[in-house]
Structure formats: structure tokens, C-alpha cells
Amino acid sequence: MAKQQSREQGITLRGSAEIVAEFFSYGINSILYQRGIYPAETFTHVQKYGLTMLVTADSELKNYLNNVVGQLKEWLAECSVQRLVVVISSKETSEVLERWQFDIECDKAAKNENAPREKSQKAIQDEIKSVIRQITATVTFLPLLETTCAFDLLVYTDKDLEVPEKWEESGPQFIANSEEVRLRSFTTTIHKVSSMVAYKKDSLP
Numbered sequence: 001m002a003k004q005q006s007r008e009q010g011i012t013l014r015g016s017a018e019i020v021a022e023f024f025s026y027g028i029n030s031i032l033y034q035r036g037i038y039p040a041e042t043f044t045h046v047q048k049y050g051l052t053m054l055v056t057a058d059s060e061l062k063n064y065l066n067n068v069v070g071q072l073k074e075w076l077a078e079c080s081v082q083r084l085v086v087v088i089s090s091k092e093t094s095e096v097l098e099r100w101q102f103d104i105e106c107d108k109a110a111k112n113e114n115a116p117r118e119k120s121q122k123a124i125q126d127e128i129k130s131v132i133r134q135i136t137a138t139v140t141f142l143p144l145l146e147t148t149c150a151f152d153l154l155v156y157t158d159k160d161l162e163v164p165e166k167w168e169e170s171g172p173q174f175i176a177n178s179e180e181v182r183l184r185s186f187t188t189t190i191h192k193v194s195s196m197v198a199y200k201k202d203s204l205p
Contacts, residue, residue: 010116016190017076079106083156117189127186
């Protein structure tokens with residue numbers, strides 16, 4: 001019986017895709033809140049990963065993020081997505097001020113495996129909790145965003161992938177004269193997600 005239970009607790013490709021997509025949902029919400037892209041009063045508290053997280057209550061933004069994350073989950077399950085980037089830019093000038101980059105490595109051997117991989121949900125959640133905590137802590141060193149900002153989501157996929165309607169091709173939207181800080185990574189044993197944030201250097205000496 002114990003053996004059967006441990007199999008159920010293992011990590012499958014689809015299960016891994018769900019874990020990573022869920023992390024992106026909470027991670028993007030956290031970035032949008034921490035960086036003040038939307039008013040603080042439009043966010044609501046939820047418990048996740050043993051942390052109090054903030055997620056948007058704005059119905060339009062919620063629908064947009066749900067659509068993106070739902071599509072991401074499918075691509076993660078196909079091992080056909082390599083990177084997600086949250087781009088924050090000035091509404092006034094369109095200048096890119098911050099670039100939150102999440103690199104995704106997928107072990108494609110998992111596509112042909114029947115048995116789940118051995119890693120506990122708790123171990124994965126503890127790793128994710130560390131990444132979320134770092135995202136929250138970055139406000140201590142990131143420059144203040146002194147202008148009204150907007151955000152874009154860039155998704156890097158396999159070249160031959162069919163892109164859904166309403167999605168469009170985009171350039172990488174790099175930052176001129178930037179600093180980079182590498183954040184923690186986490187792995188489900190099938191997907192590994194490495195994080196970093198690049199931000200515009202202060203122009204003051």
C-alpha cells in the first residue's frame with residue numbers, strides 16, 4: 001500500500017507542468033504587486049506555499065493572466081517553452097525599465113516515461129517558496145519606479161509552434177545600460193526554472 005501511495009505522490013510531466021504554471025501565476029502577480037504596476041487595493045490575500053501571497057482581484061487582468069498561464073501549461077507539458085519574461089516599461093516613453101526572466105529547462109525524456117519521478121511536493125514547494133521570497137525581497141535594491149508603468153509578457157517557444165490568435169511576435173525588449181541579479185532556481189526533476197531580474201542602472205553617478 002505504501003508503495004502505491006508513493007507512486008501517486010511522484011511527479012509526472014503533466015503534474016510538473018501544472019506546478020510550474022501555478023508558480024508563474026503567483027510569481028507574476030507578486031511582481032505586479034511589489035513593483036506597483038497596479039494599485040495595492042486591487043490585490044487580495046491568499047495562502048500559498050506557506051506564505052501570504054497577493055493576487056489581483058481585477059477581473060480583466062485576472063482573465064488575461066489565466067489565459068496566458070493556461071496556454072503556458074500546455075506548452076510546458078509539451079516541453080516546447082524555454083523562457084517567460086515579464087517586461088516592465090514606462091507608459092509615457094515605452095522605455096524598458098525592468099526585465100524579469102525565467103529560463104525553463106525541460107527533460108524531454110519524461111515524455112516517454114510511465115513511472116512518476118521521485119520528488120516530494122513539499123520539497124518542490126519549499127524551493128518555490130525561496131524564489132517567491134526573493135522576488136519580494138528585491139524591492140530592497142531595485143530602483144524606485146518613478147513613472148507610471150505597464151507590463152508585457154514574452155514567451156519563448158519552439159520555432160515551429162503554432163501561436164494562438166491574439167498572440168503576436170515580439171522583440172526581446174532588452175534594457176540599455178542594465179544591472180542583472182540572478183535569483184534562486186527550483187526543479188520538479190522534469191522542469192527546472194532559473195530566475196533573474198535585469199533593471200536599468202541609475203543614471204546618477
